[in-house]
Amino acid sequence: MPDISQLAFTDHFVRQLPADPRSDNSLRQVLRACYSRVEPTHVQRPELLALVPEVAALFGLDPTPTPALVEVLAGNRVVPGMAPYAACYGGHQFGTWAGQLGDGRAITLGEVAARGGTDPDGIAIWELQLKGAGPTPYSRRADGRAVLRSSLRELVCSEAMFHLGVPTTRALSLALTGESVQRDILYDGHPRFEPGAVVCRVAPSFLRFGSYEIHSSRDDKDTLQRLVRFTLERFYPQYLDGDRMDIAGWFDEVVQRTAWMVTEWMRVGFVHGVMNTDNMSILGLTIDYGPYGWIESFDLDWTPNITDASGKRYRFGAQPQVAQWNLAQLARALAPLVDDTTPLRRSVERYVPDVSAQYRHTMLRKLGLSGLRTSATEDDDLLTELGSLLVESETDMTLFFRLLAAPQPSFESLRGAYYTPEEVTVVQRAQLGRWLADYAQRARAEGLDEATRRARMDAVNPLYVPRNYLVQEVIEATEAGDRTQLAVLLDVLRRPYVEQPGKERFAQKRPDWARHKPGCSMLSCSS
Numbered sequence: 296m297p298d299i300s301q302l303a304f305t306d307h308f309v310r311q312l313p314a315d316p317r318s319d320n321s322l323r324q325v326l327r328a329c330y331s332r333v334e335p336t337h338v339q340r341p342e343l344l345a346l347v348p349e350v351a352a353l354f355g356l357d358p359t360p361t362p363a364l365v366e367v368l369a370g371n372r373v374v375p376g377m378a379p380y381a382a383c384y385g386g387h388q389f390g391t392w393a394g395q396l397g398d399g400r401a402i403t404l405g406e407v408a409a410r411g412g413t414d415p416d417g418i419a420i421w422e423l424q425l426k427g428a429g430p431t432p433y434s435r436r437a438d439g440r441a442v443l444r445s446s447l448r449e450l451v452c453s454e455a456m457f458h459l460g461v462p463t464t465r466a467l468s469l470a471l472t473g474e475s476v477q478r479d480i481l482y483d484g485h486p487r488f489e490p491g492a493v494v495c496r497v498a499p500s501f502l503r504f505g506s507y508e509i510h511s512s513r514d515d516k517d518t519l520q521r522l523v524r525f526t527l528e529r530f531y532p533q534y535l536d537g538d539r540m541d542i543a544g545w546f547d548e549v550v551q552r553t554a555w556m557v558t559e560w561m562r563v564g565f566v567h568g569v570m571n572t573d574n575m576s577i578l579g580l581t582i583d584y585g586p587y588g589w590i591e592s593f594d595l596d597w598t599p600n601i602t603d604a605s606g607k608r609y610r611f612g613a614q615p616q617v618a619q620w621n622l623a624q625l626a627r628a629l630a631p632l633v634d635d636t637t638p639l640r641r642s643v644e645r646y647v648p649d650v651s652a653q654y655r656h657t658m659l660r661k662l663g664l665s666g667l668r669t670s671a672t673e674d675d676d677l678l679t680e681l682g683s684l685l686v687e688s689e690t691d692m693t694l695f696f697r698l699l700a701a702p703q704p705s706f707e708s709l710r711g712a713y714y715t716p717e718e719v720t721v722v723q724r725a726q727l728g729r730w731l732a733d734y735a736q737r738a739r740a741e742g743l744d745e746a747t748r749r750a751r752m753d754a755v756n757p758l759y760v761p762r763n764y765l766v767q768e769v770i771e772a773t774e775a776g777d778r779t780q781l782a783v784l785l786d787v788l789r790r791p792y793v794e795q796p797g798k799e800r801f802a803q804k805r806p807d808w809a810r811h812k813p814g815c816s817m818l819s820c821s822s
């Protein structure tokens with residue numbers, strides 16, 4: 296099996312796209328370019344905390360953690376064939392155009408060509424990107440580094456999402472840098488030093504909506520066109536016909552992939568937390584895990600991001616709409632490349648009924664139902680009623696759907712999903728009883744027996760998700776020197792739909808101590 300220096304690196308991105316002529320990392324506006332060549336900054340004492348073998352296997356890398364591999368994964372060594380760069384992109388942050396952002400601390404090491412792809416030669420390209428690897432021309436006022444806390448959260452969540460079946464970037468490794476990084480977690484004037492870390496992320500591409508917006512915002516049609524052509528050649532060849540690019544067809548596919556991704560977030564209870572257009576992947580993958588959170592008690596209004604606490608722009612239930620707003624920004628950015636913008640506008644408009652149909656269908660699947668014999672209105676009634684029941688008496692989303700799958704569910708059999716079952720009133724129990732009767736009737740009308748219903752539900756309702764407090768416990772253990780907990784958690788999350796004996800503590804409601812604790816119920820962008 297090849298070690299890191301023997302992988303087949305390619306350099307399509309840097310070869311085909313316009314480069315910043317400078318390769319130092321001083322801060323600057325980078326014009327008419329898609330990236331800047333920049334190398335990771337050396338770190339003092341790399342220590343590998345995790346290496347995910349199934350991600351290494353994607354491109355045939357030998358997962359033995361040799362000193363040379365650890366050096367590469369911490370940013371201390373670049374092997375021949377790699378062509379490190381930081382990408383230039385812009386973005387709308389919290390609804391406002393923010394201008395140039397770019398990879399302020401992420402550095403792509405290179406692209407590996409591997410077998411198993413879907414292109415005509417059966418080749419897949421995997422981009423290896425270090426996050427927290429030091430300053431770049433895009434670091435603005437920050438240090439280019441990342442802390443252990445946020446890096447561990449990114450590794451755990453991206454791998455959990457993959458095993459849940461949600462489109463996502465992957466994570467190959469997590470390494471400590473042996474250096475400390477100063478952060479003011481709650482932005483309250485109490486900065487502290489934290490261990491620095493580097494994650495190696497892996498995806499076919501980290502191109503974002505903001506990668507296109509930046510050139511459009513600068514009226515740089517030429518660079519925009521080259522980037523779009525590159526994107527189509529590489530990831531969407533079906534929309535290329537010689538010199539002709541079917542921008543509208545391609546954009547419509549991006550719309551559909553995004554709708555699917557967001558609906559999948561709703562299925563598993565994931566809240567991204569910072570759906571700025573610089574955090575939206577052009578491939579429809581979940582990217583840039585920052586102050587994300589997992590729904591514990593079902594609440595469409597919940598946001599994990601304290602920076603977003605007042606406006607709650609990126610709350611759980613708003614994610615489908617926000618994605619549409621972001622898609623509209625992408626459409627605007629692509630407009631200079633088409634003669635007629637009507638098809639782009641239509642795609643953005645069609646997203647609304649499409650995503651609500653998908654959401655309805657997904658929620659029905661969570662109930663084991665197909666909805667084939669009922670009208671959309673009847674389905675929505677059933678789902679809306681369920682939503683209010685879940686909100687009225689604080690109910691754990693994940694446990695509720697697992698317990699509901701058991702035969703003849705009742706308040707008693709669902710008891711374990713309630714945070715304060717003793718506070719559920721007689722009236723609320725009666726409402727639940729009526730809903731359960733309705734639901735049972737729907738299942739009967741579909742000819743669904745209890746065993747089939749359970750099998751269907753357990754296949755789409757995970758039992759194990761990276762609950763906010765579970766990840767926080769692993770962060771604290773790791774910071775305190777316990778190197779075993781991370782591997783245990785990663786392993787449980789590999790089989791999220793299957794009950795694992797002895798792993799009950801990973802499928803528990805959030806304990807009371809975690810209710811208001813930073814890192815568990817509220818996250819900051821400080822990372």
Ligand code: AMP
Pocket residue numbers: 396397398399400401433434435437438439440441569573574583585820822
């Ligand atoms: P995010 O909200 O994490 O997606 O980041 C938004 C922008 O800030 C991106 O351009 C990041 O590269 C940049 N950024 C975030 N943290 C840092 C950091 N510690 N050093 C340099 N740039 C950063």
Ligand code: MG
Pocket residue numbers: 573574583
């Ligand atoms: Mg980002």
